[in-house]
Amino acid sequence: MSDKKIDADFIKYWMPFYDKPDIGADYxxxxxxxxxxxxxxxxxxxxxxxxxxxxxxxxxxxxxxxxxxxxxxxxxxxxxxxxxxxxxxxxxxxxxxxxxxxxxxxxxxxxYPERFPIIDYRVMEVLNNFGYLNTKNATSESNYHKYRNVILNIAAESNCSLSELDRALFAYHKENLD
Structure with missing residues (x-):
């Protein structure tokens, strides 16, 4: 795993960026x-x-x-x-x-907003970049199950909702990996 970590501080920092018009702003x-x-x-x-x-x-x-x-x-x-x-x-x-x-x-x-995360190539790319996943294929069911487990674990460890985590990861990608 990478030195970089997705935790409560990461989510707290990046989630507000999602509300910028050029990032997400679809809440x-x-x-x-x-x-x-x-x-x-x-x-x-x-x-x-x-x-x-x-x-x-x-x-x-x-x-x-x-x-x-x-x-x-x-x-x-x-x-x-x-x-x-x-x-x-x-x-x-x-x-x-x-x-x-x-x-x-x-x-x-x-x-089921607290049981099923939305898979998105941007979020998957962040998880790959941080070493949480090692796959780029978001379209296979088996990869979704791996992705889901990673997202559920990060959300539980960070005490945040899946939506909050998704918005933080999406915003991070738009600001750093796009």
Whole structure:
């Protein structure tokens, strides 16, 4: 592992940078989507309009890969995923047309914000740079599970939320590795 460490001090220092307009500054949109997802999940699914909001927030280009004429299939898959064990949830979502690991992790994060981090190439690059990971492929399910474990451990050791850690790592990348 590298001499550099991601800890509570690192997160406290870097997280405010995320709110700069040229870095992130999307927290109100994030909160709005989080609220919509929680309302939907209380009804046992994720509705089409909320799903579109998630895709717009994560990567709008994905919307062109989704089979909108068969949203019932997505709805049934969301219902199945909600009932599944945590270890199976990502795989279930990745079976959907247009949904890969990054988007699946985003959906899971909005449903379970303290159990599933959003995978992002920038955050993965920071973790690689600091010696926490040794992989660049964010799109494989096995690498997501490694990434998730690293993120959960850092968040627990630093006493922060996954969102706070994500914002700090994203901001660090934008300021130092972009």
């Amino acid at each position: 109100s949109e994030y909160t709005s989507i989080m609220n919509k997802v929680h309302r939907d999940v209380a009804n046992g699914t994720i509705y089409e309009s909320t799903f579109k909001d998630i895709l717009d927030w994560k990567a709008a280009r994905i919307k062109g890969k989704v089979d909108w004429n068969n949203f019932e299939y997505y709805d049934n898959t969301f219902k199945e995923m909600l009932k599944a064990e945590d270890d199976a949830k990502l795989s279930i979502l990745c079976q959907l047309d247009g949904i890969g690991v990054p988007t699946a992790s985003t959906i899971l994060h909005f449903i």
